[in-house]
Amino acid sequence: MAVTNIMIVGVGGQGTLLTSRILGSLAITGGYDVKLSEVHGMAQRGGSVVTFVRYGEKVAEPIVEEGQADVLIAFERLEALRYAHFLKKDGVMIVNDWRIDPMPVVIGAAEYPKRILENLGKDHRVYKVNATKEAGKLGNSRVFNLIVLGIAAQHMDFTKNQWYDVIEKTVPPKTIEINKKAFDAGYTL
Numbered sequence: 001m002a003v004t005n006i007m008i009v010g011v012g013g014q015g016t017l018l019t020s021r022i023l024g025s026l027a028i029t030g031g032y033d034v035k036l037s038e039v040h041g042m043a044q045r046g047g048s049v050v051t052f053v054r055y056g057e058k059v060a061e062p063i064v065e066e067g068q069a070d071v072l073i074a075f076e077r078l079e080a081l082r083y084a085h086f087l088k089k090d091g092v093m094i095v096n097d098w099r100i101d102p103m104p105v106v107i108g109a110a111e112y113p114k115r116i117l118e119n120l121g122k123d124h125r126v127y128k129v130n131a132t133k134e135a136g137k138l139g140n141s142r143v144f145n146l147i148v149l150g151i152a153a154q155h156m157d158f159t160k161n162q163w164y165d166v167i168e169k170t171v172p173p174k175t176i177e178i179n180k181k182a183f184d185a186g187y188t189l
Helices: 016-029 077-086 116-123 129-140 141-151 162-169 173-187
Strands: 002-011 033-038 048-056 071-075 088-098 125-128
Touching: 002 016, 002 077, 016 048, 016 116, 016 141, 016 162, 048 077, 048 116, 071 077, 071 141, 077 088, 077 116, 088 116, 088 141, 116 125, 125 141, 129 141, 129 173, 141 162, 141 173
Parallel strands: 002 071, 071 088, 088 125
Antiparallel strands: 002 048, 033 048
């Protein structure tokens, strides 16, 4: 099996690191060699956070090169635009249709780009969802990352039960049920 390259991008506080831990654990459970890497980012809210998850029979490097990501998971529109060049030609991008203004936009030094998802859709296979709104309907807007992950799961070779097992072992115990509900919401979209 070739190496599968997954890139997760978002803003600090969106659960990017939790999502990469779930994916890494899932790949290990599936019997694969796995490399995880947090490349850029600040743990505090507002900073751009990028993580790579690579799995396969043998994985040498933890970093995904430009043009090599099979799946790009973006928790915010501008982050999807910022890292779209990492996606393979036949790769898939799952984007939370949500806007978080970076500091240059907040202070008026830059403008938030318009029509990001429409423009990305010209060159890439883009699946968009307002996962933040959908998570709010479930009663906890913080589980939006599991909705996005549920959509991404449709483009990976793991069973739903494998996903459930890893979610149960990775998220805080009192949030297991809401996280599984969020994953299901994305999985059925």
